[in-house]
Amino acid sequence: MATTLTKAGPAVEYAARLDHVSKSYPGPGGQQLVLDDISLDVAPGEFVTLLGASGCGKSTLLNLVAGLDRPSTGSIDTDGRPALMFQEHALFPWLTAGKNVELALRLRGVPKGDRRDKAESLLELVRLGGAYGKRVHELSGGMRQRVALARALAQESGLLLMDEPFAALDAITRDVLHDELTRVWTETGLSVLFVTHNVREAVRLAQRVVLLSSRPGKVAHEWTVDIPQPRRIEDAPVAELSLEITEALRGEIRRHGQH
C-alpha cells in the first residue's frame, strides 16, 4: 500500500486553489494567527480530507473557501460558489425536505417548472425518493444529512465543502453515509474538501489526506490514499494507514504540551 508522502504538483486545473493563505483575528494580546501560509490545491473530481486536532482552524479554512470570510493574506480561487455542508444539517424547518432542495435550485435561478423534477431526482440520488413532502423534524439524523447533501448538490457547484458533516451521527449511520457519499462522489464527479478530526473517516473517504498542525493551522503532512473504493472503515489497509496518520497527528499534538 503506497502511503508515500507527496507534494501536490503545479495543477493546471483546479476546483479550489489556496495560495499562501493566512488568517488572523484580533484577540487578547494582539492579532491571533489562526491559519499560517496554507497552500493547497483541490483537483477537479478530487476528494481531499483536512485532518487536524482542535485549534487547527479547519472550520475557519472552510469558511474562507466558502467565501463567508476573507483571508488576511494570500488568495483563494474557486470555480464558482462552493456548496457547504455543516455538522448540523442546517435544513430550514419551515420547508419540507423537497422544498429545501428546491430553494437551492431557485436561488441558483432554475426555472420554476423544472425545480420539482430536479429536486425529486436529487432526493432519489441520496435514496430518499419518498421523502419529498416530509418535514425536517420527521426525518432521522442520517436522513437529514442526506437531504442536506441533496440540497448542496442542487447548487451544482463543482466543489463541495463538508465541515465534519457526520460527527454528530451514531456509528452505524455514519458508516452507511460514508458508503453513500463515496457512491454520490463517484456518480457525480464532484470535488470534495472534507474536514474531520476522525482519522479513519479521513482515510475511508479520501484520495488525499492533509494533516494540519494546530495553533496556528499549517499544512504538516500529506498522504495519498490509493486504496481502491469502495473501502470499508474496518479494512486492513485503511486501519494501517490510519495508524500511521494517527501517530503523526499525535506528534503534532504532543508538541503543544512541551514548552
Next chain:
Amino acid sequence: MASTETTRAPDTGSVEAGLDALETPHGARVPLRQTLVTKVLPPVTAVLVVLLVWQALVSFGIVSDPTKLPAPRAVWEAVQRDWLAGKLLGYIWTSVSRGLLGFGLALLIGTPLGLLVARVKFVRAAIGPILSGLQSLPSVAWVPPAVIWLGLNNSMMYAVILLGAVPSIANGLVSGIDQVPPLFLRAGRTMGAGGLRGVWHITLPAALPGYVAGMKQGWAFSWRSLMAAEIIASFPDLGVGLGQLLENGRNALDMAMVFEAILLILFVGIAVDLLIFSPLERWVLRSRGLLVKS
C-alpha cells in the same frame, strides 16, 4: 478488493432503508375520546363551577341586591332580549369590525417598523427601548390625548388601537428575527441568499414563530385598547359597540346589561384568539416540529 463492489452496493441501500425505517419517529393519532377528556372536559367543568357558585350566591341570598349581582338567568335574558330585538350582532360587529380593522392597520405599520428596528442598528438604538417600554404603558392612557387630538370619532378609536398593538407586533418580529439561528443565515449565504433575498427566503420565515406570538399579543392589546376607548369615549353617533353597551348599562344602573357586555367582550376576545391566532400559532409551530403533543 474490486470483486467486493458488486456485493456491497445493494447491501448499503437495504441497510440504509432499514435504518431510515427504524429511526423515523412515529406519531400516533390521539383518539377523539382522549381529546375530549383531556382538552374539552376541564374548561367546561370550570365554567360550570363558576355558574353554580354564581347561582348559589343569588339563590341563597348571600348577595340579594340585583343591582349588585344579577342572577345568571337575568343576564341570559338580557342577551336574549338584544338577540330578539336584532341588536346583539350589531353590538358585536361594531366592536369586532373596529378591532380587526385597527389590528390590520397595526400589522401594516408594526411589520415594517419591526423589520427596521431589527435590521438597522441606528434605528434599534434610537427607538428599540421606547418600543419595548411602550408595551408596558396601558393603552387607556392614550384615550384622553387621542380624544383631544382627534375628537370623538372612529379615528380616535383606531389611534388608540394602533398605539396599543403596534409595539407588540413590532417587538414580536424583532425578537423573532433576533432568535434566528446564525447557522441558517450562513447556510443561506452559501446558497446565494444574501441581502434582501436572504431576508425574504431565510430571515422572515425563520422569524415567523416570534412574529405570530407578537400578533397574538397585538390582538389582545388591540381588543383591550378598543374597549377602553369605547367605554371612556362613548358617544351615540359612533354606533353602539360592546364598550358603549357596558357604559350604557352602568348609566341605567342595569347590572344585567353590564354583565352581558362584560361576558360578550370576554367571549369575542377568546373567540378571535381561538378561531384565528391559536390555530395560526399551532400550525406554525407544528410544521416546524416545535409543538410537542402532551
